Amino acid sequence: MTQIIAFEIFELLVFPGIAFMVLMGFLFEWVDRKFFARIQSRYGPLYTGPVGILQPFADFVKLLSKEDMVPRACDRGLFTFVPILYATLPLTALFLIPIASEAGLVEFDGDLILLIFIFGMTTIAVFLAGWSSMSRFSILGSVRSVLQMLSYEIPLGLVLIGPAIATKSLSIGEIVRWQASNGAWFLWLQPIGFAILVICLLAELELIPFDIPEAETEIVAGWRTEFSGRKLAMFRLGRDLEIVLAASVVASIYLGGAQAIGPIPPAFSFILKALGALLIFSFTRALFARLRIDQMITGMWKFLLPLAIAQVALLQIELGAFG
Amino acid sequence: MGYASTIKVPFGPQHPALKEPEHFLFEVEGDTVVGVKPRIGYVHRGMEKAFELGTYTHDLYLAERICGICTAAHTTCYTQAVEELMGIEAPPRAKYIRTIIAELERIQSHSLWIGIVAHEAGFDTFFMYVWRDREAVMNLFEELTGGRVLHAMNAIGGVRRDITPEGASKIRKVLDYFEGRTKEYLRVIRTEQTFLKRTQGVGILKPNEAVKLGAVGPTLRASGRKDDVRIDDPYVAYGEIPFNAISSDGCDALSRTLVRAEEMIESIRIIRHALDKMPVGAIRVRAPKVAPPAETVSRVEAPRGELIHYARSNGTAKPERYKVRSPTLANIPSLCKTLTGIHVADIPIILAGIDPCFSCMDRLLVPVKGGGGTRHIAKLRVG
Amino acid sequence: MSLVREAFRQLRKKPCTLKYPVEKSAPTQGFRGLPVWDMEKCILCVLCQNACPPGAIKLVGKGQEAEIEYFLDRCIFCEECVEACPKKAISMSGEFELANFDRGKMRFRFRKERAPQKPQ
Numbered sequence: 001m002t003q004i005i006a007f008e009i010f011e012l013l014v015f016p017g018i019a020f021m022v023l024m025g026f027l028f029e030w031v032d033r034k035f036f037a038r039i040q041s042r043y044g045p046l047y048t049g050p051v052g053i054l055q056p057f058a059d060f061v062k063l064l065s066k067e068d069m070v071p072r073a074c075d076r077g078l079f080t081f082v083p084i085l086y087a088t089l090p091l092t093a094l095f096l097i098p099i100a101s102e103a104g105l106v107e108f109d110g111d112l113i114l115l116i117f118i119f120g121m122t123t124i125a126v127f128l129a130g131w132s133s134m135s136r137f138s139i140l141g142s143v144r145s146v147l148q149m150l151s152y153e154i155p156l157g158l159v160l161i162g163p164a165i166a167t168k169s170l171s172i173g174e175i176v177r178w179q180a181s182n183g184a185w186f187l188w189l190q191p192i193g194f195a196i197l198v199i200c201l202l203a204e205l206e207l208i209p210f211d212i213p214e215a216e217t218e219i220v221a222g223w224r225t226e227f228s229g230r231k232l233a234m235f236r237l238g239r240d241l242e243i244v245l246a247a248s249v250v251a252s253i254y255l256g257g258a259q260a261i262g263p264i265p266p267a268f269s270f271i272l273k274a275l276g277a278l279l280i281f282s283f284t285r286a287l288f289a290r291l292r293i294d295q296m297i298t299g300m301w302k303f304l305l306p307l308a309i310a311q312v313a314l315l316q317i318e319l320g321a322f323g
Numbered sequence: 324m325g326y327a328s329t330i331k332v333p334f335g336p337q338h339p340a341l342k343e344p345e346h347f348l349f350e351v352e353g354d355t356v357v358g359v360k361p362r363i364g365y366v367h368r369g370m371e372k373a374f375e376l377g378t379y380t381h382d383l384y385l386a387e388r389i390c391g392i393c394t395a396a397h398t399t400c401y402t403q404a405v406e407e408l409m410g411i412e413a414p415p416r417a418k419y420i421r422t423i424i425a426e427l428e429r430i431q432s433h434s435l436w437i438g439i440v441a442h443e444a445g446f447d448t449f450f451m452y453v454w455r456d457r458e459a460v461m462n463l464f465e466e467l468t469g470g471r472v473l474h475a476m477n478a479i480g481g482v483r484r485d486i487t488p489e490g491a492s493k494i495r496k497v498l499d500y501f502e503g504r505t506k507e508y509l510r511v512i513r514t515e516q517t518f519l520k521r522t523q524g525v526g527i528l529k530p531n532e533a534v535k536l537g538a539v540g541p542t543l544r545a546s547g548r549k550d551d552v553r554i555d556d557p558y559v560a561y562g563e564i565p566f567n568a569i570s571s572d573g574c575d576a577l578s579r580t581l582v583r584a585e586e587m588i589e590s591i592r593i594i595r596h597a598l599d600k601m602p603v604g605a606i607r608v609r610a611p612k613v614a615p616p617a618e619t620v621s622r623v624e625a626p627r628g629e630l631i632h633y634a635r636s637n638g639t640a641k642p643e644r645y646k647v648r649s650p651t652l653a654n655i656p657s658l659c660k661t662l663t664g665i666h667v668a669d670i671p672i673i674l675a676g677i678d679p680c681f682s683c684m685d686r687l688l689v690p691v692k693g694g695g696g697t698r699h700i701a702k703l704r705v706g
Numbered sequence: 707m708s709l710v711r712e713a714f715r716q717l718r719k720k721p722c723t724l725k726y727p728v729e730k731s732a733p734t735q736g737f738r739g740l741p742v743w744d745m746e747k748c749i750l751c752v753l754c755q756n757a758c759p760p761g762a763i764k765l766v767g768k769g770q771e772a773e774i775e776y777f778l779d780r781c782i783f784c785e786e787c788v789e790a791c792p793k794k795a796i797s798m799s800g801e802f803e804l805a806n807f808d809r810g811k812m813r814f815r816f817r818k819e820r821a822p823q824k825p826q
Contacts, residue, residue: 039713040451041722136332140351140667208445209517215445216339218668219332287709289517290445292668293354381759384784448709455722462734469738469798475784483789484736507712515708 016099016267021091024271025240028247028278029056035282056240060233068229071134078132083227083234086125090241093118096172097248098258100267102180103173110170115249116157119204122242123149126206126213129235130223141222144293145213148203151300152210156200158308159193162186162315163253176257186254192311194254196304198280201246203296205239207281209288210296243278250277328352332667336365340443340671343681347674351667359662361655367685374645379405379479379614382642386632389647390683391472392435395421395428396625397632397647397683398477403558404621404634405479405642408614415560415602417481422560423494423597424468424476425623426590430501431460432626433583433590436678437508440580443671444521449511456504463497466490481607491598498591505587512580522576526661526673529574538657539650540628541586542677544570545578552624564596576669576676583678612640625650627678649683733800738783740801743774743816747795750774750818757790770818778804778812 011017030045030053037044045052070079096104096111104111123145130142163186164170167178179185187194203210214222224235251257251273258266291299329352336344344365350358370389374382386401387394399421406412413421438453461471467490468474476482486494512518528538533546543550551568553561569585571578614636621632628650637643654677661673724731733739750772755763762780766773788796806812 038717038721040448041455041716041719042451043721043723043725046725136330139330140332208447211445212668215668218340218671220339283713286448286713287707288446289441289449289515289521290668291517291520292666294666295520377759380757380786384759384782384786388782448713452709452712452716458722465737466734469734469736469785470783473783475738483785511708 021094024244026056028244029240032282039286063233066229071226073134075132082129083231087234087238089122090245093245097252098173098176102177107173112170133226135226137219137225138223140219141213151297152200152203155304155308159197162190162193176252179256180259185256196308207285209291212293247274247277345681354666356665359659364685366682378640390680392432393625395424396623400621400623400632402477402479404619404632407619408617408636413481414605416604417606418559419597419601420482423594426594429590429626430587433587440675443675459497480610485606502591509584525576525669527574528661536657537653539653541582542654545582546574547572552622552629566593576672579676647686651680651684737800738798740799741796742799744795745818747793753790754787757786773815773817776814
């Protein structure tokens with residue numbers, strides 16, 4: 001009995017639990033920075049550790065040691081609490097994703113809805129971060145992030161529900177198992193949904209072309225402007241974990257997720273697929289300029305939302321026709 | 324309980340959008356800018372006074388360091404002014420070499436600017452590519468003049484180094500490479516949808532407004548006018564080289580980008596023509612140490628627009644008064660006009676649109692009558 | 707999407723960054739680096755001191771025992787001294803890695819080789 005509990009604790013804390021997820025966060029940040037740099041004809045992280053792989057960890061540790069400045073006019077409680085919230089929300093959502101086996105650490109029917117909810121909560125955390133800072137740049141950034149969320153939330157929900165409709169289940173683990181047993185990935189079953197998911201996740205992660213809330217050249221660092229030291233370290237960690245979460249969501253729901261291929265363990269194929277999704281994010285990040293908030297809202301509501309509705313409608317027709 | 328409907332957003336003196344420190348206080352209502360108050364003078368170095376303290380030869384190096392990106396323009400303007408004061412003229416070959424260096428600098432400055440405007444729009448990859456290619460021009464400068472940024476090519480009475488046939492062939496190679504790259508940039512600027520969305524229709528400056536507010540350079544030429552000092556008032560060898568002033572009717576940030584990119588191609592043509600037709604002969608005449616009492620105004624077309632130097636001599640080896648009016652200062656009123664009524668997100672693109680070089684610009688001297696006391700430089704208000 | 711082809715092409719090539727200090731960009735011929743005095747040719751005529759705009763050259767001492775003191779922290783690398791020297795004793799080397807923490811190390815002294823004393 002104690003052996004089972006010890007094993008569960010190991011799973012929760014180490015693999016595929018918190019330690020593993022944090023390490024994946026650092027690894028994914030390194031891959032993103034290296035790939036982004038190589039497209040731009042430069043090296044990216046180079047000196048810390050072999051090929052600079054320790055750079056994200058070094059940045060995190062450095063930030064932990066820096067002075068933590070708190071603006072006098074800010075809302076202290078919220079200001080201190082939001083970084084922790086922002087770092088732990090993606091961690092919570094990652095527990096729902098199947099990593100080491102074909103079931104997540106926590107699984108129940110309806111955890112897809114919890115996932116969508118956590119995506120929304122993350123943006124609320126961003127809003128609160130900017131709002132509690134009481135600085136002009138932060139307020140502009142947080143307002144923009146809320147506007148952005150209002151635009152991408154519905155298409156995001158629709159394209160995540162698409163596979164749920166096809167598999168008749170609201171559980172992520174169930175979707176992964178359906179793809180494994182039917183030998184088909186939703187990547188080619190619902191390609192429009194895949195494209196829309198990537199775009200919406202780019203908006204969720206605030207990556208170019210949608211990094212409007214933290215547009216460096218316009219509003220310094222947007223909602224993150226006033227944070228420094230440990231709080232900024234938490235934000236960076238949260239951002240890395242969010243990227244892992246987004247890549248994992250793409251990998252699990254559209255790319256088949258953690259599936260054992262012969263003797264290769266599921267975790268391995270999961271990491272590969274998540275890295276593939278990450279490379280798509282990085283590549284798109286490198287290709288475009290930043291959009292303006294009104295252009296983004298218009299584009300989302302005029303094009304993306306109708307396309308997402310069309311995808312779900314198409315799916316229903318397909319299901320109705322083929323049973 | 325009334326809340327103000329506008330908030331004041333400060334841009335600078337330290338801001339990621341500005342490469343040099345200046346202060347712009349924006350009044351923002353929602354996402355629209357309703358007012359702007361610029362405050363300039365953060366890079367004031369007392370250069371005009373420093374000019375009076377050195378001899379003409381020493382001041383040449385001071386003029387070179389007014390700005391890092393337009394050094395050749397400043398030294399060309401300076402040497403022209405001082406040569407006029409002294410009553411000497413640079414030999415024809417020196418004039419051609421000055422033209423080549425000035426046009427190479429235009430290419431370098433415009434490619435730097437295209438990178439900057441891409442960065443302001445969030446288009447970082449394009450920024451990196453442009454600056455990578457710009458290295459070819461910087462290395463060329465190092466080979467020709469001994470320095471990447473500060474060329475020290477112009478001297479009073481001519482130029483200090485000659486362009487050998489070897490140097491000429493190096494220039495041609497770099498120009499061929501750069502022409503291909505510039506055509507590629509033009510293709511990207513014209514077809515990249517996200518970039519077009521950020522620059523098309525942004526920062527409209529109507530032609531009559533541009534003239535009334537005193538805009539110069541590519542900012543003016545992007546509003547339909549064809550004013551170019553190289554054509555209106557030819558200096559060095561421009562009178563003998565046929566070329567066009569590039570202008571565009573768009574009046575927006577996209578036109579300014581296209582005008583500068585096409586000016587780069589035009590500069591490449593000018594340099595090729597100058598290399599082909601370069602006269603043989605001396606590159607320098609001896610300059611006297613002392614200039615007879617006189618005053619003169621010298622104008623050149625710096626990469627940013629019309630640059631004016633005024634010099635007054637009094638028979639000694641040092642100038643009595645030297646004034647520099649750089650193009651960025653002339654563009655500030657039109658900048659403030661275009662900065663009202665826009666989205667907050669358009670601010671950096673419009674700011675970058677005039678190609679601001681604040682270190683060139685800050686040169687206000689406020690005389691205080693009766694001695695003593697200080698006076699606040701009045702804030703520019705454009706309405 | 708206009709940068710897609712260029713991005714793929716760039717991924718295959720080596721980045722254009724030089725890994726300084728392991729990989730250096732060699733200065734070209736004629737690069738205006740640290741000026742060096744050839745004291746065999748120098749006649750201690752003071753013309754370089756007069757020509758230097760920021761006053762980075764000072765002749766210290768008198769007569770043939772004088773030394774040339776060169777202030778690296780004032781130099782603007784303009785080559786005026788090279789042009790002014792009638793004996794072409796000054797040349798600009800290619801050295802550009804001249805940064806230092808110690809002001810004392812930014813002063814250079816050039817002196818003529820003393821003729822060996824005749825043994826009594």
